[in-house]
Amino acid sequence: MIYSLDKINEMAEGDEEFVQSVISVFLEEVPNDLAALETALEDENYQQVYQLAHKIKPNVDLLGMEQTRAAALEIETLGKNSANMAEIQKVFPILQKDITQVVGELKKDFNL
DSSP: OOOOOHHHHHHHTTOHHHHHHHHHHHHHHHHHHHHHHHHHHHTTOHHHHHHHHHHHHHHHHHTTOHHHHHHHHHHHHHHHTTOOHHHHHHHHHHHHHHHHHHHHHHHHHTTO
């Protein structure tokens, strides 16, 4: 398991509905943002790459996904600085693999 509910549970203070709602929002938004990020990479749109990585970062952080957060931060920084697109494309598969894996795990773990 590459995610942890510790941060969410701490915020929820026992409110299971809150936990479910955070998970639902993650499952609705993050895969779409990831797909849009992939398109932005293909289009070499640095501004869009930066914005989408910036948007994904707190979502993965909330689930305690440290490696994924680091990848999102690196993509965000490279996009903001209009760095070499090849560098961003090296990091993107890590982000994509982790998010895809966690989406599958969350759907299974929460019967969604």
